[in-house]
Amino acid sequence: MGRGKEQHRRRVPMTRGLWVRFVLLTGMAIGLVGLSALIQELQAASTAWIAGQGHWSRGQQDATAALSRYLARGDAHDLDDARRALQVPLGDLHARLALEQPEPDLAKAREGFLRGGNARGDVSRLIFSFRYARDLGEFSEATRLWRQTDTHLLTMQALIDELDKVPPQSLQQPRVRDHYMQRVHDVDLQLQSQAEAFSQALLRMAHTVRIATLIVGGFSVLIITLMAVALARRVGKDLTEHESRFRAAFYQANVGMLKLDAAGRVMEANQAMADILDYRRDVLQQMALGDLLMDGELVLDADGRIDWDRQLRPGELRFRRRDGSLVWGRWSGTAVRSAGGRLSVFSIIEDVSQNHALAREIEHHASHDPLTGLINRREIERLLERALLQVRSEGGTHSLCYINLDHFKLVNDSFGHAAGDQMLRGFAEYLVGAVRDGDWVGRLGADEFAVFLGRASQDEAKRVLQRLIRNLGQATFPISEGSPQLSCSIGVVEVTADAPDVNWLMSAADSACYAAKQAGRNRVHCFNEDRLALDERRHEAERLQRVSRAMAENRMLLYAQRIAKVGDPAYLHYEVLVRMRDADGALHLPGQFMPAVERYGMAMALDRHVLGLLFRHLQVCPAHLRQLGLCNVNVSAQSIAEPSFLAFVCDLLERNRALAAKLCFEVTETAAISNLTQARAFIDAVKARGCRMALDDFGSGLSSFGYLRQLPADILKIDGAFVRDMDTDAVSRATVRAISELGRELQMEVVAEWVETAEVAQTLADMGVEGLQGYAIERPQPLERLTLANQRPVRLVGTQGPPG
The missing domain is CATH 3.30.70.270 (Reverse transcriptase/Diguanylate cyclase domain)
Structure with missing residues (x-):
């Protein structure tokens, strides 16, 4: 025990250190990638600025050329061309001024950049980079030079407005024309000089961004490579340590352990496995899984290969000892694929033969007379x-x-x-x-x-x-x-x-x-049969007619009996029961009409009717449905055996998918075993649609233990006869205990019926039974009353009475 704790203490820091390294490497990689993305975005923005500056220069030059033409020819269209061309650099000016406000006007900035001839996809980059990088390095210098052009742009705009007011005939005078030509020339010279400086500053900025990109990229690769090498070394060391500990655990384990290849051949086996099967370990490692299992335990696919998906399901398998005798083993395993795709299977086998011997002994005592x-x-x-x-x-x-x-x-x-x-x-x-x-x-x-x-x-x-x-x-x-x-x-x-x-x-x-x-x-x-027996048959026929009329006239009533969940009294779980109200108002229990219903093949029709009533009722009670944990509903042996009933249930579930997870179908142990193939098909179909499955009246003679692997139920409901007698009959008490332990081993919930006293309820809870149903919990009540009432936790009332 001390060694196990020490190994645990060693394993935790090692795992934590590996995790910290992994998180650090991942964080750095994400950070560097983010930084690289930012620089790439800035580089794209710098390219956009250079392109924008080209539009700015062309606009200014076009405006100067149009003004020169206007002064030479006096054509008003040339003046309009000058005003339009000047809108390009003016648009950029207005965009910058909008962004330099204390509260940037992003809409005006976007409008200005678009008027400046910039591509729509570049506008966001221009806005972002100007807002957050205009004071950095070369960008700051470019911004300063850009601002210097504002005065001359506005001068050119004012000159255009002034010329628009000068009569065209005045411009024919050489002195006037030369005066304006000189002013245009002077403004043009200033703007070209400033544009050239602005362009050079942008080029220097783009060069700086490219250098930064190369540095960050190289640094990122270097850091990530160093961290990856360090991590790889640590992982290699950890894998070596894990392999050593695994081998120590494998060979020193008290339970049998096997390592198998994809074909089921034994690659490794520990001494405990050899002891269980009475083989030498070296002999065991020359065998295959099929040699170790009894006939029928190896699951094969259509091609005759082991179907590992099904074979690896936890359960109990029959193994063959060296002398041919039977050993029951609790089997669990996992499949692992190597980097090359090769499959290995690791399995754990615990010898539970003693448990089965005890179960057989209990089974024999429960079903046999001790004297004869x-x-x-x-x-x-x-x-x-x-x-x-x-x-x-x-x-x-x-x-x-x-x-x-x-x-x-x-x-x-x-x-x-x-x-x-x-x-x-x-x-x-x-x-x-x-x-x-x-x-x-x-x-x-x-x-x-x-x-x-x-x-x-x-x-x-x-x-x-x-x-x-x-x-x-x-x-x-x-x-x-x-x-x-x-x-x-x-x-x-x-x-x-x-x-x-x-x-x-x-x-x-x-x-x-x-x-x-x-x-x-x-x-x-x-x-x-005498006259009385014939009269009884006639009475049964009359009862059957009353049931038919009750279904047709909606006089079949749904009742519910709560099932208490041990440890969680607020959990809402109940079983739906059926009652028949006769035409005269009398209420009949199932025992008064179900024998005739089952004897004359009417059980499936009643099951369909009950399911229809239940679904319609739950659909109109959304608040109750949200609170509901599970609702059990019984299905007869006749219904289980009829494919059309399964089709009806599947259609009902497909159309009411929200209800499926709230439903648990109950079928009696005898009905399931007597119709094993149909029962398995029914269970698989409803579970595939989200429902759960319960085996009712489980444990009569305990002869059904062997069928549990073929009936994958979720809940075992212990036959109430055992529960009723457990406080006075030792065999009943042992049977209840055995079923409870079996349920835990198979990871099935166990529910006890006919819980009639608080003392029995407490004994069942001490045994590990998870669900309690009976008069000590709650009497059956109309389903409508249960669904419309404010739910309260169930409590033991200690009232004796017959089962619900």
């Missing part, structure tokens, strides 16, 4: 949910079997619980051996078991189960002398697309099992 090793009720319900989704999308028939051991209580009472546990373990092994490949067995609790027979109708299931009962009568379970022969009662229900939901399936199978017991036990009974 079979899957538990939670996992049974999750698998049934997946089977229901599958038959609704693909068709087919499965069978769910509910098995209850006959007279099991007698075994417990007569031979003790240890004997009962032994019988349960033996029966579980018997069931596993009796079912077909692809079927599964689980324990529901106590002496109750579930068997799932895939692709089996009731009749097929009945034949399998009757054989199971016959063979069970011949099997032996040595528990204790005098123990009864084991038998069981079995209820069967078909799993079809018409099945309402998992609860209905479990209830139906349980009812059939009860009927088998009532009929004498040790038999199979198949569930058949």
Whole structure:
């Protein structure tokens, strides 16, 4: 630790010194370039002055010639020509006088220089240089000589005015004409002499500017060259030191590090990497990345080369040890190109196999019965949910079997619980051996078991189960002398697309099992819908019609439940919920109409309706939209699987781009995994348009950990069943903690649902969960009330109640 601090102290002054040199060099270069630009501008201005002086001289000479012609011929046009020609030097005179005022009149100066015949592009240079350089060196002398011409110019102007008043016949008299010719001649001689001096002064000024330009240019090149050489030497020294420190860090690091070329060949590897994969370092440096990764982990492009843009995304990869065993590594890397364009990749690999082992252990405990090793009720319900989704999308028939051991209580009472546990373990092994490949067995609790027979109708299931009962009568379970022969009662229900939901399936199978017991036990009974079931179907159809009418009549209402952001109570984040107001005014919760909506394929229509309502509402609430951090909206499995729904969402987002960054789409873990390809396409499309993505009900059985790399969500919402039970169930608490840590590792925000007490909220915050949702935070309320109210920070109210 001390050595690290020392290296840090050494590195900071070195970097600061290099930065100071760079800033100094850049500043000097900018300053010298600016000075050079200024001198160049002065040189251009001096050229403009020389050109202007030429116009001045020509104007004066033209005026003198025109006056001489007028005196010789008496033609009035010659006098007009003299007056026009004299306007050129007079224009320059007026421009100078305008600039010499205490408050320079730039407009008059510009007008005067233009009358003096100067190019429009040179006028600004003339004005600038006269204002700021007229008192410098040769420019000062040229200005002094220019001022001396003023008297003679004004004399010539007065002479023209005087001649304009003299009668032309008077000029025919030799004495009068000679008098005026002499005056013109005298003025001309004075002006030519002064113009020549003025011209020489301007030439000397231009020469001085050129010399200054050469000196400054040479000095600039010299200074910049010296600074560049000094900087290059320092950079070379720093690079050498950086290279030495990098190599020391590379080889002494406690995590694995690799240097790879563009083809993935290992160029260098440190000892930690060799230890992780159980190779000698020299052997490792003769291998390629593809040799070190398990199949499917190397990302290739269409040409079969490594796609480094995707391969370098941080994540967890499966590495292969020397003995072929699996090692999980947390992978991160960066690509560097040399000056010659050669690509090198530096990667860091941290061994996280222990984390995965812990996750698998937690996963197993969360989804399996500790006594028998079979899957538990939670996992049974999750698998049934997946089977229901599958038959609704693909068709087919499965069978769910509910098995209850006959007279099991007698075994417990007569031979003790240890004997009962032994019988349960033996029966579980018997069931596993009796079912077909692809079927599964689980324990529901106590002496109750579930068997799932895939692709089996009731009749097929009945034949399998009757054989199971016959063979069970011949099997032996040595528990204790005098123990009864084991038998069981079995209820069967078909799993079809018409099945309402998992609860209905479990209830139906349980009812059939009860009927088998009532009929004498040790038999199979198949569930058949009676009159009450048909009436229930009819009621569901009526509920579906009410939902359709409610959408058509705008009676679907949007509610919202706040999601508190730990550490930032003012952050506005909520989930949009839907309620239905019936024609009689009664308000219905989603549980009263959503099962029928999903069962009969109406979920996508409802999703589209809800999104339309939400967008229209947010569009008319600009103040709320500015304050809004994030708004979650749910999307059903049916919608995810339908390309037309994705097209609808994309069109909606394109037309409302300002809302996209405020939206987060929620899809349940089961829906996403069951429609993995479509879910990935949906997630990619909405994220590309600025939205965020949340996986809802995450963690049921923890079986979805492996899918996270394929589902790039931003938010994980922990299944509320874990949160609800975490204060009394250690497995639920461990599961919540594991999901929270997983979210942090994957840089995903973690939100807990069903937060019903302040104590649970505090425990979740201590675990690092970032978002809290439930009755302990805030009850659902109409979205309109939330958007129109002055927002206040959320606080824990400590009120228990069912999840929102």
